[in-house]
Amino acid sequence: MSLEMEAGLSESTLAQERVLEQRTEILHALCSSGSAERLERLLDVLLARGELVWEDYQNIQVPGRALYASARQLLDLVYTKGVDTCEALLSALKQVLPEVHGGGLSFSGCCMNPEKEGVSRSTATQTLLTHRPDLVSELQGCIEGTLDALVVSGNFTSGDCGDVRLPTRTPSQQTSGSSLTKDKVSPPEEFLKYQKKLRSSVSAQSCFLSTYGGISHMSLDDIYTEGQLELAHDCANGLLGLEDIVGTAGTVNEEADTVLVSGEAGSGKSTLLQKLHLLWARGAALQDFLFLFPFSCRRLNSEHMELSAQELLFQHCCWPDREQEEIFQFILDHPHLTLFTFDGLDELKQRFSDENRLCCPTQRAPVHTLLFNLLQGSLMKGVLKVTTSRSEAVGPVLRRHLRKEVLLKGFSPSGIDCFVKKHHSDPTMAAKVLESLQTNNALLGLCHSPVLCWIVSQCHKELLGCGEGSLQTITDVYLMILQHFLQHQSPLKSAMGLGWLHDHLQSVLHIGQLAFDGIGTSCYIFSSTDLKTCGVDEKDICMGFLIQSKEMSSTHGKRYEFLHVTMQCFFAALYIVLSSDTDRSTILKIFELRDMRETSQSGKCFRACLPSTIQQEPILAGEDTVAERPNLQITATFVSGLLSQRHRSLWVDCCPSAMIEKKIKHVSRCLSKGMQKHFKSIPQPVAGEKKSMHAMPDFVWLIKCIYEMQESRIAQNAIGKLDVDHLKLTYCNIGPVECTALAYVLQHLRKPVGLQLDNNSVGDVGVEQLLPCMHICNSLYLRNNNITDQGICKLISKVIQCDNFQKIALFNNKLTDACTQHFSHLLKTRQDFLSLRLGNNNITAEGAKQLAEGLKVNQSLRFLGLWGNKIGDAGADALASALQNSKSLLWLSLVGNGVGNAGACALANIIKNSPSLEELWLTENCITRTGVECLIQALKHNIHVKSVWLRNNDLSLGEVQEMTQLESRLVF
């Protein structure tokens, strides 16, 4: 074999090998956007070059086939056609996907087959084929004119035009359709009819709020209040709008199609989805999606038949009256035009797993298998899915398949205001409710949770009549709604005092048992038989705690669910407290702590303590069916609250006090043991370091249970033995409610701690809630917590009196110059204050001047951090003159403050005079040679300074080298 031949052979085989080797990348490049556009352009080029014939094209573009399947068919065909076609494919890819090519995928080394390129085609059809790619791009934007011309010339009918104009086609599909093929996509009228039917069914399901079902009808439009939405992985991006949920912001995994909206119970996840559904149905949002299929995991639990993806869509959402196949194929073909929502993934009986793979949309499987495959994208890849869940119920396996996670953090303070005003049409009443909230901070904190805000607004009479400050805990609020509903039953007896519970005890126990059995088996929808088994009758239903379930199919009889799942937890707790059938083992199970490695065991154990009738029920007995842990924990929180000394009088006539006493003992022992378990996990400190405790998953929950009990003795028992210097509770979902509980419990610590609450949702209300424990804190870290000047004003006026308090860090909040007068006051008053870090806020020169007033007279501050503000040269000047006489300052950071040369020269005075300064940070400050020279001069007078950081300023490489030679303590 000659050398040329050998070279030719290896180059040719190379092309074929490359198509094989790069198959996955090519497929990804063609299909990952979910749009068929790229594949179509590639086909156009290959047709034009004669590499594919028309028949090949039709074999690839089979209507209804998934995009990936078509692309695979193309690659198979090209490979079997041989080396030349492989080369042509690689070359066409370069043309079609230049950006991908530039991004690392190399299809190079191939040229077009000149013979085929030069084929002359005599007929018009051939010309159309040869010039197809150019025609496609030229026709984009002038399709309408072309269609008109074709109709006028008699070549096209209006039906042909309709096919081409099909709204869901990509621009190049529209163009290709006019010249080559009329895809067998369903005709527009049928498709539009289905879309219309789907829209009206989605609209009907979403226009009312179910919590109001038992009492009145409240339209979503009238009551919907924006909740606070944040990206889980991008704190800097601030709050999101509703449509950002499906947008690209915050994407962490481009490959994945599932967006998770997570939040606590009652934070408004279902309501948010409902709002999205309604907006879509009205054409007011998400208009990139032609179809939206809403699913409720709670209702999917009741589906015991195996279904295909197609059956799931049509049977559970909206049935197409005609042409089901075509409509489904259309959805498969255009996955990016469809949105699925799955509400309450945490309520699904099975835990997410990606083990049973299913790819075929027509293959039947159990509904949870379908759901898991849809979420992980092996089924109906490209369809965007939005699912909601409590955050703690989402495991690492699902997280791997998430495109992004969005956190729903309940109402902001202004959201509470807005909700209460919407809830009460009478503005005087709204004002009274808001006024009473302002006088009760613990209750105001609770109202950040929409479900609690709803209860408080609903029970305004009880609220206004119950006296200031008597509502402190979540249990108090739920007892209030219990009383509200029960008294609604017998209004004449409304002045009956404590007897209100006793009079309805049997009903409460029956509903309680239903709730309790359901919590143990993740059952949230109840049949008439379930109700009968627990003795719940029509009169009990009328009380309003149970509402009729919105059913997807009429084959089931009437079904019921609790107004809200937290209400079910509350009734389960009432049952645990009041029933003689529950004992120590029940309490032990609901208070069982989560092992870090444990997933579902506790649920199974809990089931074991349910009555045997429930255990044997076939739907509930599946191996992987579990009680949902977050609901068990909410139930345990309510049990703690109900067993509080404050509510003991309620039970006097309802059950033997010895039984209640016993249960109290069990609960306090569980809480104390739970805390001990945490303390045991604290590692011994490394020499020279402080003893630090990182909160484990259940720590905050235990703290909340202790708070619900409102008994100092229990709090003292549980926390008094904690011996740490630093308590770290970062990323623990701590909002105002948790702050209230933390402050209540931490007050009982024996020695001062550093409290680190970075990256939570403390806010101003939370800050106020923390005040009672400030005397036991020596430092407070509140990075990224939505805190404003208002919160700081209250915080400082408290900590100024706390002798232990010496350090505060508030980076990434919403502070402005208005807060600096308070810090200035703190610095003036406290001559033992050590560290003030206010980085990344909105402090300007004015704020720096205010701070300088305090710094002038302070002789204790060692660390001052103001990076990422906007103090400029004037601010730097003020700080410099205040700090140049400081004998305590060790570390000063003014990174990214635009201090410039003037600022640098002013700051040089600190270097010149300070006997203590060790580090000065001036990175990113637009400083040039002039400024650095001032610093160098000053450094000549100071041997204590260890480093001056000057990275990313306006200096050339040569200047940097020269200055480093002159002064080695400058860091560039």
Ligand SMILES: Nc1ncnc2c1ncn2[C@@H]1O[C@H](COP(=O)(O)OP(=O)(O)OP(=O)(O)O)[C@@H](O)[C@H]1O
């Ligand atoms: N954005 C909102 N505007 C007005 N009311 C709301 C809003 N969000 C929630 N609510 C009220 O709070 C109740 C509970 O909200 P929702 O059921 O949406 O919470 P959730 O986060 O889905 O709870 P869970 O995780 O327990 O299912 C609603 O029924 C409604 O009364």
